[in-house]
Amino acid sequence: MSERHETAAGNGVLAIEGLTVAIGGKEILRGVDLTLEPGRVHGLAGESGSGKTMTGLAVLGLLPHGARVSGRIALAGRDLLSLPPKQLNAVRGAEVAMVFQDPATSLHPMLTVGRQLTEHMRHHLRLSRGEARERAIDLMRKVRIPGPEEAIGRYPHQFSGGMRQRIAIAVALACAPKVLIADEPTTALDVTVQAGILRLLRGLCDDLGLAVLLVTHDLGVMSAVADEVSVMKDGLMVETGPRGQVLVEPRHAYTRALLESLPENAGNAAAATAGAEPSEGEPA
Amino acid sequence: MSPTSAPSKDRAGGAAPDSRKAVRGRVARRHPFARFLVRRIITALLLALGITLVTFILTNLVPGDPAAANLGQRAIGDPAIVAQWRADHGLDKPLPQQYLVHLSGVLHGDFGQSQQSHRPVADDLAEFVPATLELAGAAILISLVLGVGFGVVAALRRDRLADHILRVTSLFGISVPTFWLALVAFYVFFYRLQITPGSGRIDPGMTPPPHATGLYTVDAALAGQWDVFASAAGHLVTPALVLALYTIGLLTRFTRSAVLEVLGQDYVRAARAKGLPGRVILFRYVLRPALVPVITVAGLAFGSLLSGTVLVEAIFAWPGVGQYAYKSATSLDLPAVMGVGLVVGVVYLVINLIVDVLYGVIDPRVRLS
Numbered sequence A: 001m002s003e004r005h006e007t008a009a010g011n012g013v014l015a016i017e018g019l020t021v022a023i024g025g026k027e028i029l030r031g032v033d034l035t036l037e038p039g040r041v042h043g044l045a046g047e048s049g050s051g052k053t054m055t056g057l058a059v060l061g062l063l064p065h066g067a068r069v070s071g072r073i074a075l076a077g078r079d080l081l082s083l084p085p086k087q088l089n090a091v092r093g094a095e096v097a098m099v100f101q102d103p104a105t106s107l108h109p110m111l112t113v114g115r116q117l118t119e120h121m122r123h124h125l126r127l128s129r130g131e132a133r134e135r136a137i138d139l140m141r142k143v144r145i146p147g148p149e150e151a152i153g154r155y156p157h158q159f160s161g162g163m164r165q166r167i168a169i170a171v172a173l174a175c176a177p178k179v180l181i182a183d184e185p186t187t188a189l190d191v192t193v194q195a196g197i198l199r200l201l202r203g204l205c206d207d208l209g210l211a212v213l214l215v216t217h218d219l220g221v222m223s224a225v226a227d228e229v230s231v232m233k234d235g236l237m238v239e240t241g242p243r244g245q246v247l248v249e250p251r252h253a254y255t256r257a258l259l260e261s262l263p264e265n266a267g268n269a270a271a272a273t274a275g276a277e278p279s280e281g282e283p284a
Numbered sequence B: 001m002s003p004t005s006a007p008s009k010d011r012a013g014g015a016a017p018d019s020r021k022a023v024r025g026r027v028a029r030r031h032p033f034a035r036f037l038v039r040r041i042i043t044a045l046l047l048a049l050g051i052t053l054v055t056f057i058l059t060n061l062v063p064g065d066p067a068a069a070n071l072g073q074r075a076i077g078d079p080a081i082v083a084q085w086r087a088d089h090g091l092d093k094p095l096p097q098q099y100l101v102h103l104s105g106v107l108h109g110d111f112g113q114s115q116q117s118h119r120p121v122a123d124d125l126a127e128f129v130p131a132t133l134e135l136a137g138a139a140i141l142i143s144l145v146l147g148v149g150f151g152v153v154a155a156l157r158r159d160r161l162a163d164h165i166l167r168v169t170s171l172f173g174i175s176v177p178t179f180w181l182a183l184v185a186f187y188v189f190f191y192r193l194q195i196t197p198g199s200g201r202i203d204p205g206m207t208p209p210p211h212a213t214g215l216y217t218v219d220a221a222l223a224g225q226w227d228v229f230a231s232a233a234g235h236l237v238t239p240a241l242v243l244a245l246y247t248i249g250l251l252t253r254f255t256r257s258a259v260l261e262v263l264g265q266d267y268v269r270a271a272r273a274k275g276l277p278g279r280v281i282l283f284r285y286v287l288r289p290a291l292v293p294v295i296t297v298a299g300l301a302f303g304s305l306l307s308g309t310v311l312v313e314a315i316f317a318w319p320g321v322g323q324y325a326y327k328s329a330t331s332l333d334l335p336a337v338m339g340v341g342l343v344v345g346v347v348y349l350v351i352n353l354i355v356d357v358l359y360g361v362i363d364p365r366v367r368l369s
């Protein structure tokens, strides 16, 4: 492993060590190690079914019923796997937040955006209704939703896909978490709005010092925004390291195969994603 | 009309629709829910008109001569008496005219004269309908509370003991015929165990509460007559439960599967990821969407619950509209049959209107579209 990774592992805000998950006798994760650092985006790639989502859900204690877990997930000195339910619930949303793949289904269709933004703020941060509202409007502005005062009274179906994912990101950021897990946040979106979402995540990571785990199966996305890259296969991390190293000189045969299987090679895809203009809007 | 008043009238007539339209436009934009509500109510009123027509036509299609059913054997033989009777009851006029007479009567609260009780049908309905509404209303309330409550418990305790018990109970409720249950309940609880009061709406020695709504429990509570209230509620509970059991079973099963379905949704997992307390997730994130299919089924089930009242009323000697309908239908008392048909139709309409409006209340995508 690279030197940079070694030194970073020491002060990681979230450290996963030897995480195994089994559901119904089937081993889904088989000893996953992963460290997230503040202000850095850690990309997690791997084919579908390799266990990327399960890794994210394990951190929040949201694995499917009947899942058996072992290993360690250390967050600021505590092991999340052995935390009592009540304390774990205090970590969810407040210290570790998650953005899901499809904003069309991960936002509640019958609750206003404002309510979904303020509810957990009021619960975790003990804010008054007015304070929470102010903060919600700020957040909407931060993720660049036009007309935030009016927008918080609307429902998710009144926004476009890209806007919805921005709102989901605002919801995740509402309680100023230290760690953000973004599970394929652009997969369900139009190609035209993907770059905007990635740029937003990158910017938030830099501005707020967030530790971001960016799950994606798109190595192009990966090379555009990730600082570190990990590659998973069949519940195992097969490669971890700085972006340049993993994507340019992959050590593991599987990573090479993944890179070669891209329709265009990874370098071109990366250029295409990174080249999108920052000011480019998205269809409303 | 004086010539001076004419122009001003014209102006008013010309201006009013415009400004009214403008006001309506503003109301619609600011209160999409109000517009949604108004649309539903107008639809319901049109349907009500349709019901008057349908009940009228159906009633007149019934084979059998009302004159024969209502005049004695001797009178039937005399054409003059029959003609006189038909003229008295407006039956000699053409059907469309009969309908208009009927409709204008209905609009004035006049449903004609019952040929059986020799009283205005409106008076009969005013006497019997509240009793049925009280019985059916109580049954609906009970089945909503218990059915939804049981369904939520079954879903949250899936595959555990409570779920298994509720599955068996709801299956029992769905498969047992209401009339059989009514007979058994009456026999066991009243005749054998003597823990429930007998038939009727109130203890025989008691005076009904002063009339306000016609619902004895409500009227007694309004008047503060708590002994009367206790008696009325005691008489109500067994027939209402019997009537509700089928719907309780149905709603338990539907609520269970609806809640389980919603629990698997992304937005519930996302709500958990926010660290919200379980009770907030259940009541705000899960129950609300789960109620949509439950309401649909409930609306339909309440229809069959209403027809169940006829049997339950007969067995518990409940003086409701079911028994009145049965007697009127068998004696071809057409005004009474039409009156009952109209009332039942309007009750269905109201249930449907409530269901429609609830969709809008629960789901913004319905009311904002």
Ligand SMILES: Nc1ncnc2c1ncn2[C@@H]1O[C@H](COP(=O)(O)OP(=O)(O)O)[C@@H](O)[C@H]1O
Pocket (backbone or CB within 6 Å): A023, A028, A046, A047, A048, A049, A050, A051, A052, A053, A054, A055, A064
């Ligand atoms: N609810 C579940 N019960 C049992 N196995 C599951 C469940 N969800 C996912 N899996 C299995 O876990 C493995 C990893 O899934 P996942 O983490 O979703 O993959 P990825 O996100 O990398 O596409 C897959 O083999 C999948 O079949």
Ligand SMILES: [Mg+2]
Pocket (backbone or CB within 6 Å): A052, A053, A054, A183
């Ligand atoms: Mg996944």
